[in-house]
Amino acid sequence: MAQALQLAERGLYTTSPNPRVGCVLVRDDKVVGEGWHHRAGEPHAEVIALRMAGELARAATAYVTLEPCSHHGRTPPCHDAFIAAGVVRVVAAGQDPNPKVAGQGLAKLRAAGIEVECGLMESAARELNIGFFARMTRGTPWVRCKIAMSLDGRTALKNGASKWISGEAARQDVQCWRARSCAVLTGIGTVLADDPQLNVRDIETSRQPLRVVLDSQLRMPLNARILHLLPSPSGGELARGQVGGEGEVLIFTATSDAKKISALEKLGARVIVLPDANGRVDLTAVLQHLAVSGCNEVLVEAGSALNGALLRAGLIDELVLYLAPQLLGDMARGMAQLGELTLLEQRIELEWQDVRNVGKDLRIVARVKK
Numbered sequence: 001m002a003q004a005l006q007l008a009e010r011g012l013y014t015t016s017p018n019p020r021v022g023c024v025l026v027r028d029d030k031v032v033g034e035g036w037h038h039r040a041g042e043p044h045a046e047v048i049a050l051r052m053a054g055e056l057a058r059a060a061t062a063y064v065t066l067e068p069c070s071h072h073g074r075t076p077p078c079h080d081a082f083i084a085a086g087v088v089r090v091v092a093a094g095q096d097p098n099p100k101v102a103g104q105g106l107a108k109l110r111a112a113g114i115e116v117e118c119g120l121m122e123s124a125a126r127e128l129n130i131g132f133f134a135r136m137t138r139g140t141p142w143v144r145c146k147i148a149m150s151l152d153g154r155t156a157l158k159n160g161a162s163k164w165i166s167g168e169a170a171r172q173d174v175q176c177w178r179a180r181s182c183a184v185l186t187g188i189g190t191v192l193a194d195d196p197q198l199n200v201r202d203i204e205t206s207r208q209p210l211r212v213v214l215d216s217q218l219r220m221p222l223n224a225r226i227l228h229l230l231p232s233p234s235g236g237e238l239a240r241g242q243v244g245g246e247g248e249v250l251i252f253t254a255t256s257d258a259k260k261i262s263a264l265e266k267l268g269a270r271v272i273v274l275p276d277a278n279g280r281v282d283l284t285a286v287l288q289h290l291a292v293s294g295c296n297e298v299l300v301e302a303g304s305a306l307n308g309a310l311l312r313a314g315l316i317d318e319l320v321l322y323l324a325p326q327l328l329g330d331m332a333r334g335m336a337q338l339g340e341l342t343l344l345e346q347r348i349e350l351e352w353q354d355v356r357n358v359g360k361d362l363r364i365v366a367r368v369k370k
């Protein structure tokens with residue numbers, strides 16, 4: 001199963017909206033087939049492993065990091081492929097949370113007389129697909145918020161100067177979080193201040209995440225770099241409109257200024273009007289919209305206003321913090337506007353998930369306690 005998980009991980013940047021899945025076929029204590037799911041629309045991990053094993057799959061045990069599917073999606077059901085190939089035992093790390101599968105894959109294997117076990121290395125398998133599980137079980141993506149800050153939690157000077165707080169290695173590390181995400185999300189404040197591109201650079205990937213800007217008043221300048229970035233030459237297989245296709249730009253707004261919207265659309269952006277009761281963009285509805293579009297993991301790279309709004313609304317799952325060994329002082333800008341808390345009960349509690357050095361900086365991954 002550990003080997004199957006390593007195989008699954010090879011799909012980290014490419015499988016979405018599908019989960020990352022790996023499969024190892026073993027017969028007489030020898031690996032006779034292995035496979036991993038590359039991208040949606042292509043064969044599942046099981047099918048690739050079965051093709052490699054050929055006749056040797058007969059009487060083999062299959063180790064799969066997710067329950068074999070039981071439905072006709074873009075590809076036919078894997079449980080049928082196992083039955084047809086004569087596999088005698090299937091060990092799955094966990095059930096598929098997709099309601100179209102949800103235990104039926106395992107049940108069908110059992111009904112066919114195949115020995116089935118479930119739960120081996122389950123938590124590691126779940127971590128690998130944390131976004132897929134979030135989308136399937138609660139209808140919103142897994143939301144990470146990346147913040148580069150000084151040791152005293154400051155992200156920029158009072159005058160806005162922020163280039164660069166974290167070091168080169170940390171900035172490179174951020175590219176990996178972007179590459180595994182289906183969408184990178186920011187606010188119009190960051191676009192106006194930094195004019196970011198929010199694409200994946202300097203690492204190899206065949207897919208660019210969707211770029212999402214929350215812009216309640218449509219202040220997006222028509223010459224913003226994000227609107228003019230050409231698709232990456234390595235990408236391009238996904239059709240326009242498909243999640244991640246060419247790093248498409250999606251602007252959520254609260255105003256329906258038809259002239260501005262059509263100017264943005266002419267530049268290739270998609271504009272979605274999604275106001276809440278206060279005339280701001282409805283944050284929960286944005287995440288639900290992204291989930292419906294197939295987004296498993298979303299990376300927030302925004303300023304303190306949007307970070308604070310998302311945190312207060314309970315919409316952030318995980319913080320990815322790069323702590324630079326420096327102090328910027330209490331006049332500098334903070335990481336998230338939470339407003340004044342008057343009771344300690346109002347604080348947002350976290351759990352450390354991972355701490356490591358990245359270049360000269362410290363990287364802390366912390367999860368918001370729910």
Ligand code: AOF
Nearest residue numbers: 021037044045068069073074075078098
């Ligand atoms: C598996 N093995 O390698 C993967 C599975 O549209 P399809 O046919 O690709 O089906 C996608 C669904 O299949 C996906 O939502 C998830 O439930 C399951 N993914 N299942 O047996 C795999 N990637």
Ligand code: ZN
Nearest residue numbers: 044068069078
């Ligand atoms: Zn399948």
